[in-house]
Amino acid sequence: MLWIAPCGLNNCHAAVYKNKIGTFIDYSLLWIFKNNEDMSLFKTLDTKPGIKNDIPQESEAERVKCVVIGSGPAGYTAAIYAARANLKPLLFKGIQPGGQLTTTTEVENYPGYPDGITGPKMMEDLEKQAARFGTDIRWGIATGVDFSKPPYRVVIDEKQVVEADTVIIATGATAQYLGLETEDKYKGSGVSACATCDGFFYRGKDVAVVGGGDTACEEALYLAGMCRKVYLIVRKNFLRASVIMQQRVHDAHNIEVLFERNTRELRGDQVVEEVVLIRRKGQPDESEEIIKIDGFFLAIGHTPNSEIFKPYLETDETGYIKTIPGTSKTNLPGVFACGDVQDKVYRQAVTAAGSGCQAAIDAERYLGHLGG
Numbered sequence: 121m122l123w124i125a126p127c128g129l130n131n132c133h134a135a136v137y138k139n140k141i142g143t144f145i146d147y148s149l150l151w152i153f154k155n156n157e158d159m160s161l162f163k164t165l166d167t168k169p170g171i172k173n174d175i176p177q178e179s180e181a182e183r184v185k186c187v188v189i190g191s192g193p194a195g196y197t198a199a200i201y202a203a204r205a206n207l208k209p210l211l212f213k214g215i216q217p218g219g220q221l222t223t224t225t226e227v228e229n230y231p232g233y234p235d236g237i238t239g240p241k242m243m244e245d246l247e248k249q250a251a252r253f254g255t256d257i258r259w260g261i262a263t264g265v266d267f268s269k270p271p272y273r274v275v276i277d278e279k280q281v282v283e284a285d286t287v288i289i290a291t292g293a294t295a296q297y298l299g300l301e302t303e304d305k306y307k308g309s310g311v312s313a314c315a316t317c318d319g320f321f322y323r324g325k326d327v328a329v330v331g332g333g334d335t336a337c338e339e340a341l342y343l344a345g346m347c348r349k350v351y352l353i354v355r356k357n358f359l360r361a362s363v364i365m366q367q368r369v370h371d372a373h374n375i376e377v378l379f380e381r382n383t384r385e386l387r388g389d390q391v392v393e394e395v396v397l398i399r400r401k402g403q404p405d406e407s408e409e410i411i412k413i414d415g416f417f418l419a420i421g422h423t424p425n426s427e428i429f430k431p432y433l434e435t436d437e438t439g440y441i442k443t444i445p446g447t448s449k450t451n452l453p454g455v456f457a458c459g460d461v462q463d464k465v466y467r468q469a470v471t472a473a474g475s476g477c478q479a480a481i482d483a484e485r486y487l488g489h490l491g492g
């Protein structure tokens with residue numbers, strides 16, 4: 121089955137990877153990539169990568185010093201440092217090549233770009249920089265691992281096995297969306313899952329944030345500092361966020377909390393102009409409400425992409441990989457985690473890149489101690 125759809129993400133990749141057309145259709149379920157030059161590269165994964173952890177027995181393993189899994193700012197920065205330290209890293213791009221930044225438009229808060237840069241362009245540059253120092257960058261998704269003993273085994277696309285002395289996990293996290301058709305339609309045109317990334321574009325405008333947890337409150341407060349009005353759309357009749365965050369939201373003069381509201385759809389000509397809400401869904405007094413907004417922000421949680429590592433690595437209750445504070449070290453020597461898969465607090469490109477640097481340095485030192 122091959123689907124090629126003209127979506128924003130697809131266009132990014134079409135622009136970045138010349139002669140190749142890539143598309144991601146509900147990337148938690150299916151990844152298909154078509155290389156125009158080599159039809160044999162057609163691949164279909166019809167199960168959620170990560171839920172299988174079988175190690176193919178017959179496959180001959182490729183041995184490397186360092187494998188990097190993931191190609192967001194954390195993965196590419198780890199690769200740059202690892203390559204410059206002569207670890208000859210092999211990097212697999214994973215399920216969303218370029219990571220979450222490829223779904224944003226302008227990045228204006230990454231130091232060193234006074235005029236801003238688009239997310240896809242930044243990732244293209246990071247990839248080039250990693251390649252320049254000799255990183256072996258390949259398409260492929262880690263579908264299983266065997267970390268029971270070193271060298272650690274990583275299965276790519278359910279068939280190829282890589283054995284590595286060190287593994288740098290930079291698989292990121294996936295923002296959750298409501299799953300509305302209109303939400304997809306306006307992604308990048310009024311719908312965002314990151315206020316810190318995109319809030320600036322809504323200065324002086326009216327926006328809505330969906331969610332009732334700490335992230336939603338934080339995003340609402342951040343937006344309240346620059347927007348005219350912020351609606352916080354909460355499906356229950358209470359906020360789940362910590363008391364202090366609730367208090368701050370309550371104290372903000374331009375945040376209005378709309379309890380017991382579910383989102384039905386977004387409307388607008390080209391960009392988001394209004395949101396249709398259902399008040400007290402399923403109750404006898406259920407009613408519809410339309411609110412004029414310019415931006416619609418999701419803050420209903422992130423899912424760290426850590427499923428395949430869980431049998432071996434300690435994770436917190438949400439699935440974030442635990443690292444020793446101040447380092448990228450996991451509970452397994454030689455396995456390091458960086459970026460959003462281990463960071464539920466900051467989740468910024470620059471913090472991800474910083475932790476990628478830490479992971480490469482930690483890997484280099486680990487190998488140094490082994491005499492590798």
Ligand code: NDP
Nearest residue numbers: 298331332333334335336338355356360419420421422464
């Ligand atoms: P949470 O899981 O805590 O909250 C998610 C919120 O989204 C809940 O209010 C939930 O509603 C709502 N939600 C989920 N699905 C839907 C849906 N389909 N429609 C409408 N609403 C929905 O996620 P957070 O990202 O806020 O926080 C994750 C963890 O990170 C928490 O432990 C939090 O404390 C922590 N955190 C800490 C921060 C800090 O210390 N500075 C900052 C941010 C996060 P409901 O309540 O009805 O389930």
